[in-house]
Structures are given as structure tokens and as C-alpha cells.
Amino acid sequence: MRNRLRERAVISGVGCSRFGDLLETPGLKGLSIQELTASAVKEALDDAGLTGQDVDAVFAGNAMVHSSQAPGTYSQLSKWTGTQFKAGVHFEAQCSTTNVGAALAAMSVAAGVYDTVLVYGLETTRTKVKGFSPYEREPISNQQTWLWTDMAVNQAYGVPQGYDIFSTYNGLVALGYCRKYGLSIEDFDRGMFELCRTRRLHGAMNPKANIQEKLEDRAAREGFSDPYEYWRSDAHNPFVAWPSRLLSLVTTADGASAMVITRADLAKGGKSQPVELKGFGINYSDLPWYGEDPTHWEFDKRAIDSAFDMASITAADIDYLHTHDCSHISGICTAETIGYLERGKGLEAAREGRLRFDGDRPMSTHGGRHAFGHAWGASAGTDTYEAVLQMRGKAGPRQIAKPPEISVIHTHGYAMISTVIVLGGI
Amino acid sequence: MSNVAEKPSALRSYYEGLARNVFLATLCKSCQGYTFPPTGCCEHCGSWEVEPTELSGDGTLLLATHNISPACHPRFDAIAPYVYGHIRLKEGPIVQAIVLGVQPTPDDLKALFERGPVPVKAETLRMSDLPVIAFRIAS
Numbered sequence: 001m002r003n004r005l006r007e008r009a010v011i012s013g014v015g016c017s018r019f020g021d022l023l024e025t026p027g028l029k030g031l032s033i034q035e036l037t038a039s040a041v042k043e044a045l046d047d048a049g050l051t052g053q054d055v056d057a058v059f060a061g062n063a064m065v066h067s068s069q070a071p072g073t074y075s076q077l078s079k080w081t082g083t084q085f086k087a088g089v090h091f092e093a094q095c096s097t098t099n100v101g102a103a104l105a106a107m108s109v110a111a112g113v114y115d116t117v118l119v120y121g122l123e124t125t126r127t128k129v130k131g132f133s134p135y136e137r138e139p140i141s142n143q144q145t146w147l148w149t150d151m152a153v154n155q156a157y158g159v160p161q162g163y164d165i166f167s168t169y170n171g172l173v174a175l176g177y178c179r180k181y182g183l184s185i186e187d188f189d190r191g192m193f194e195l196c197r198t199r200r201l202h203g204a205m206n207p208k209a210n211i212q213e214k215l216e217d218r219a220a221r222e223g224f225s226d227p228y229e230y231w232r233s234d235a236h237n238p239f240v241a242w243p244s245r246l247l248s249l250v251t252t253a254d255g256a257s258a259m260v261i262t263r264a265d266l267a268k269g270g271k272s273q274p275v276e277l278k279g280f281g282i283n284y285s286d287l288p289w290y291g292e293d294p295t296h297w298e299f300d301k302r303a304i305d306s307a308f309d310m311a312s313i314t315a316a317d318i319d320y321l322h323t324h325d326c327s328h329i330s331g332i333c334t335a336e337t338i339g340y341l342e343r344g345k346g347l348e349a350a351r352e353g354r355l356r357f358d359g360d361r362p363m364s365t366h367g368g369r370h371a372f373g374h375a376w377g378a379s380a381g382t383d384t385y386e387a388v389l390q391m392r393g394k395a396g397p398r399q400i401a402k403p404p405e406i407s408v409i410h411t412h413g414y415a416m417i418s419t420v421i422v423l424g425g426i
Numbered sequence: 427m428s429n430v431a432e433k434p435s436a437l438r439s440y441y442e443g444l445a446r447n448v449f450l451a452t453l454c455k456s457c458q459g460y461t462f463p464p465t466g467c468c469e470h471c472g473s474w475e476v477e478p479t480e481l482s483g484d485g486t487l488l489l490a491t492h493n494i495s496p497a498c499h500p501r502f503d504a505i506a507p508y509v510y511g512h513i514r515l516k517e518g519p520i521v522q523a524i525v526l527g528v529q530p531t532p533d534d535l536k537a538l539f540e541r542g543p544v545p546v547k548a549e550t551l552r553m554s555d556l557p558v559i560a561f562r563i564a565s
Contacts, residue, residue, distance in 0.1 A: 143500065162501075164497065172489050172490075172511075239492070241491045292514060
């Protein structure tokens, strides 16, 4: 495997919707999924100074077609996005979808096939089509969401025999982490509290986040003067897979994201500051996702190594990192595997505030999967959106003081495709 | 249609084996690696030269947590929350499955965690529509 891009490819425009619920969230309520997606696409095209007719191809991502009912997404959305008569495909890599799309787009640009590609992702994990209505929607139950989502997990043996995302992704990883590094369950709990607090702080500073309320404020609203007592309350924050609690998990959302990938020479002098997609790595695995050691995921390591090799960087070069944090402890393990955090010290770094936007190891400054929310096939694009804002110095109150020069975005697409992209200035 | 012979299926055979308390895997003729549960291809070297084999059902429970109720899959609503474990089989494969012999409470799971790895034995849990593998902690 040569693992090289023959020409430089850049992200010249990014967009994303607010994440939330199409039935109740301000700014989203009343939108159709067509309009939800178009809002993200319009922002990305405007950011790049283009229209839909300026792109050569459209890679349209949507994972859970059960709720969107929008397969053939490229053509169903074409008149809503101004992209009629283009090359296009509907694809999915579950929760890595949009960043796998970025990699595919970079490959097609570097290969000399297309000059400019529009990638977008849409997902509705909170609401689904109501009956046969073209625009009315209704809530999805938690069990229905997971039943549909778990269609991406081993349907021969895993799911039929009791596989459970909360156990596999959270509880077992947490216990493996504690045992490996000699961490007490009590210290683990405190570390997870601080990590959630950081993510919620970032969400509170992001007008597009699903949850925009700090953990301390939520605790006070529920009558707790000590937010850690709120955290330890079974009524408000039960164990979903001991010792992992509810607030260390993803929150579901409806949402959309988009980006424009183009040749580096075409982006120069464009409307907005482009960011180079310097490298990527993709690697997948069926269950089990780890061997005896739940803190080491081999397919993550391989994706990281490929991406770093293509981009010619090392962990020491990273200024900003997002790791997939559907499960907060899994996200910490990945950051340690990457080498951004010291092994076994990730939760200590969270307790010391080092992972905050104003810390020395900033991570997930948009709020991550818990506070920003998770709309499966659209989410990776929001991670990239945030990295691009940070690198441009346009992240508002959560801006990292010195805009990152190298950003790394890691995502887990169920179940599991590890995707790592490396972004750098040009 | 009734005269059409069914092709052999590793997937169907696995569940039919479970119904008889038999734990089927495949063994690779090239690298001698186990693929569990069974497929038609070696998960280690990619060889298609594999043959069915039976595993002992003996293993070591490395870690155990629990899940939520209602379960993510309605098949398990009747037993959720249940204990779910990370297990190393005697023959080598790592498997995750329902664990029997411990309650899904923080206190019981913490006591089990502090005890460290414990021996377990596979058995068949008979759900209403499907036999599934479970591992019982040795008394």
C-alpha cells in the first residue's frame, strides 16, 4: 500500500446544522430532513464561495435509512441542494460516514478525477417518518433506535445473542482501564464526572450543540448544590453498564453536516481559509473489538498509523484532537493510543482541566457526542467542522488561544470502522 | 420447492448445535486458528479451508458489567438487566456473552471485579425464539 495522496486536497467549505430534535428543538422544529440537510449544504457551499452547480460530484451519506427513508439520497436531495446532473453516490460508514466521505473525496481529487466534491451527511436518530407523511415526524423510542442502529453490528451472532452497546463500549472498557492502570472505581467515577463537565462546558459555548447547559447548572436546576452529588445520584445518572453512567454516553440527535473538498490550487484565494486534508487512515473490525485488553483496539491503532504515515506527522505534532466519544472512556483510550494523552493518565488530565478548550490538551471543543449530540452519519462532519473553525480562529468563546496547526479527528463508525483524518494549514 | 435440498450453513448449524449444548467453531487447516462463532473463512489468515470443530465451553471470565432495561433487543426484555462479560475461551478465542451466576448490581459486580478472573462454563440459554450462549460462573 503506497498510502499517499498524489495531489493535495483541501477542505474549502464546511457547514453543519444545529443538533437536536426536529419536533422540539429551537431552530430545528418544523424542518423537513430535506431542509435540514440543505441548511448544512448551503453553509458549506457559501463558505467555499460556490453553488451546487460548481461541484463535480456529490457523496451523500445517511446510515439509518429506517428513520430517514431517504436511500438514493444524492437524487432525492439534489433539487434541495442545487446539485442536479452531478456524479454521485449514497454511502455509509455509520458514525464515520462523513469523514470516510472526506477521504473518498480526497482520493478522487488526488487521482485527478474530480476537481471539487461535495460531501454531506444527514441522520435522524430522534425522529422518524410518521406513517406515510412526506413531512410529519414522530419520536423514536430508545429501544427502536438501538434496534435499527444495531443493524450495523454482527447480526449473525452478536446481536442475536445479547450483544449490548452499553456493556461492550462502556462497562467492559471501563473495567479493563481500571484494572490495567490500578485505578479505583471511585477515582474512575470522579474522572468521568470531570470529563462530562468539560464536554458540557464546551456544549454550553456552542449554539449548535444538542445540550447547551453546563453540568453544574443542570445539577442546580435539579436541586443539587454539589454537582458531584448529582452525578452520583441513581435517579439522575444511573449506571447503564457498571461502572459507566448515563451521562458518560452519547445523546441522540437529528442533524446534518457538509463539506467541500477541492484541489489545493483551486482553493487559494477562495472565500474562506482552506484546510488541507493531509492524510487519513481507515480500518475496521467485527466483534469482539478488542482482545484480552479492552483498552487496546487494534483496528484503531492501524487507522492511526496509516493516517500519521500519510500525513507525515507524529503525536507530538497534534494541537487539537477529537476522538469518538459515544463512550467517554473509549474516547480516552483512543486518545492514549494516539499518544495525545499519557497512557493511564487520561482521566487525571480531565480532572486537571487539561482537556478543556483552554487547557494544554484541548479535545472535542464542540461538546463531543454527549453535549454536541450524535446524528450517526452526520456527526463526523461536525467534528471536522469544529476543527476547521478552530484552525481558522473562528470558534468564538471556545476558541483555543493559539489556533491549531495540526488537528486529528478520530471517529468510530459502527461496528466498527475506525477513521482518522489529519488536517493541517496550507 | 420442498424437494430442493438445503445447502449446509455454518450459521444455522451453530444455533442447532447450541440447542444440543454443543459449541461449534471452525478450525483453519492452514493456520490452525479458531474462528468462533463459526464462519466459512478463517478470521486470522483468510483461508477458505476450514472445518467445523467443537469447543469445550470452558473459559475464564475476565470482566463483567451489566446492560440496561429494556434491553436494546426485545428478545432479551424478559431477562434485562443482565450481566454481560468478557471471556477468554480455553481454546483461545475472546468472546462476549451473557453471564449467569452473579446479580447485575453494583455491589455484586464490584465484588466480582475485585475477585479477578474466574472460571466459567458455557451453557445454552433458551430464549423464547432462539438458543443463545451464556457462561455460568463456577460455584
